[in-house]
Amino acid sequence: FDDPLSALDAHVAKEIYEECLLKHLAGKTVIFATNRLEFVPSCQRVCILRNGTIASLGTFERLMADDPEFVELMQDQGVSVGGEGGEGGGAFGGAPGRHEDVEEEEEDDDDDDDGDVEVTTIQVQDRVPIGSGGGGSSSKKGKKNKGKMGPKKAKAGAGAVVQRSQSSMALLVAKEAEAEAKRLAGEAAAMLIQKEEREVGGISGTVLKGYARALGGYWAVGLIAGMYVLSETSRLGASYWISDWTSKSKAGASTHGVTYYLVIYTVLSLLQAVFNLVNLITIALCGLRAGRVLHDMLFDCLIRAPMSFFNSTPIGRIINRFTKDLGDIDKNISTSVTIFLRGVVQIVGTLVIIGITTPYTLATFVPILVLFYWSWRFFQTTARELKRLDSIFRSPIYAYFSQCLAGLATIRAFRAGDRICAESARKIDTQTRFWHASYSANRWLSVRLELL
Numbered sequence: 473f474d475d476p477l478s479a480l481d482a483h484v485a486k487e488i489y490e491e492c493l494l495k496h497l498a499g500k501t502v503i504f505a506t507n508r509l510e511f512v513p514s515c516q517r518v519c520i521l522r523n524g525t526i527a528s529l530g531t532f533e534r535l536m537a538d539d540p541e542f543v544e545l546m547q548d549q550g551v552s553v554g555g556e557g558g559e560g561g562g563a564f565g566g567a568p569g570r571h572e573d574v575e576e577e578e579e580d581d582d583d584d585d586d587g588d589v590e591v592t593t594i595q596v597q598d599r600v601p602i603g604s605g606g607g608g609s610s611s612k613k614g615k616k617n618k619g620k621m622g623p624k625k626a627k628a629g630a631g632a633v634v635q636r637s638q639s640s641m642a643l644l645v646a647k648e649a650e651a652e653a654k655r656l657a658g659e660a661a662a663m664l665i666q667k668e669e670r671e672v673g674g675i676s677g678t679v680l681k682g683y684a685r686a687l688g689g690y691w692a693v694g695l696i697a698g699m700y701v702l703s704e705t706s707r708l709g710a711s712y713w714i715s716d717w718t719s720k721s722k723a724g725a726s727t728h729g730v731t732y733y734l735v736i737y738t739v740l741s742l743l744q745a746v747f748n749l750v751n752l753i754t755i756a757l758c759g760l761r762a763g764r765v766l767h768d769m770l771f772d773c774l775i776r777a778p779m780s781f782f783n784s785t786p787i788g789r790i791i792n793r794f795t796k797d798l799g800d801i802d803k804n805i806s807t808s809v810t811i812f813l814r815g816v817v818q819i820v821g822t823l824v825i826i827g828i829t830t831p832y833t834l835a836t837f838v839p840i841l842v843l844f845y846w847s848w849r850f851f852q853t854t855a856r857e858l859k860r861l862d863s864i865f866r867s868p869i870y871a872y873f874s875q876c877l878a879g880l881a882t883i884r885a886f887r888a889g890d891r892i893c894a895e896s897a898r899k900i901d902t903q904t905r906f907w908h909a910s911y912s913a914n915r916w917l918s919v920r921l922e923l924l
Contacts (some may be wrong), residue, residue: 474505482510509546518542675856683805686762696758697813699751704817706744708825713737752810759806767798788871796866840924847924851917855910862906869899 473493477485489511493502504515512518513532520528520535520542528539535542684693717733770793827834876892877882882890 473502475507477506477511485511512546572663577859645923671824683762683766686765687758688761692754692758696751696754698807699747699754700813700817703744703747703751704821706740706747708821710737710740710744712825713740755810759802759809762805763798763802766801767794770794770798776804786867786871787874789867791874792863792867795870797863844921844924846916847920851913855917858906858910858913861908862903865899865903865906869896869903872896872899 477489480488485508494506494514504511506512515532516526518530518532518535519526521540528535528542530538536546684690687693690887711734713733774790823834823837872895876896883889
């Protein structure tokens with residue numbers, strides 16, 4: 473057998489080794505090539521190959537006694553040897569084919585008046601099944617040594633004190649570790665594909681800082697905001713200049729000609745256009761840089777991920793990250809940032825102009841701002857979760873489509889096309905529900921803002 477257990481996990485490999493090689497092929501000569509060293513102790517003869525030649529040949533016990541490199545190799549792989557007569561134990565609580573039992577005798581404490589405490593020592597019993605070929609040693613019953621401790625030493629502890637030998641304690645720890653490993657392996661096998669996680673609540677400041685760094689740093693954010701402020705200042709300046717020109721012309725108090733006012737108005741309008749152009753170019757370049765940086769980070773994490781990640785993550789989830797999510801970063805986020813900053817700057821500029829011209833009217837904006845803030849908070853909580861659900865339920869669509877492409881021949885052979893189409897349509901309908909709800913939430917906010 474040429475390394476038949478290489479693609480199996482520890483539990484399945486041990487089961488096949490014991491049931492097939494040791495039991496079903498008992499009495500036959502088996503040449504077993506493997507790099508799973510936990511099975512070496514139960515082999516009758518061991519042959520070590522190095523650089524195409526036989527480096528060592530003999531029984532497991534002789535190699536453990538005469539070959540330091542073999543001993544070091546076994547220790548590096550976590551295969552320990554214990555017990556009497558040079559018998560070996562496996563890396564998973566004992567080598568395949570060997571069984572360790574712990575015999576523990578309990579006795580009731582004597583009700584002595586002097587308060588003595590019994591001390592019990594537990595020994596380990598090793599048994600080798602017939603045909604395992606590991607060098608036999610007869611079964612030995614556990615022995616129990618008792619002693620008495622004086623009243624002064626008994627005061628240091630409460631109840632009976634049990635001392636275990638070093639070998640028995642190591643065996644118990646190994647058995648507990650093996651049981652825990654089996655339990656975790658069973659849970660992992662029961663749920664191989666992990667559920668896609670999603671954030672709950674508001675967007676953390678860490679995410680916003682990370683996107684700001686991807687844009688080019690805080691200086692890039694400051695440059696974009698500054699361009700919006702300069703553009704809005706130019707717009708407000710041009711509006712104020714036209715208003716001043718009109719009022720002076722009606723009053724006949726204008727001391728300059730039409731050319732003077734037109735030149736100033738043209739300069740302010742050109743400045744507004746230049747600032748807007750620079751701002752749009754800056755947002756486009758920074759948005760592309762952010763998309764490239766985040767794509768490289770995501771790709772770097774993907775190629776460095778362990779194989780367990782690909783075993784528990786559907787391919788559709790990965791495709792969704794590299795297509796729709798990165799597409800939103802490249803296109804939609806920069807557009808949303810543009811609309812948001814422009815709206816904020818325009819509202820602030822309008823309030824400043826109103827406050828300068830008619831300050832008493834600002835009091836009427838207070839209840840409107842309160843209603844606006846309440847509507848925004850109500851919408852934001854709903855829209856954020858709907859957007860996350862929309863992204864999560866898009867991943868199964870990509871995964872199912874990839875699986876159908878991989879198994880297209882099987883689908884055609886079993887004439888399962890109608891069933892596959894119905895299942896694909898069901899997944900698309902599920903995702904579309906969240907998209908429609910998100911779109912409806914946007915219309916809800918738009919109607920209320922228009923009313924305000």
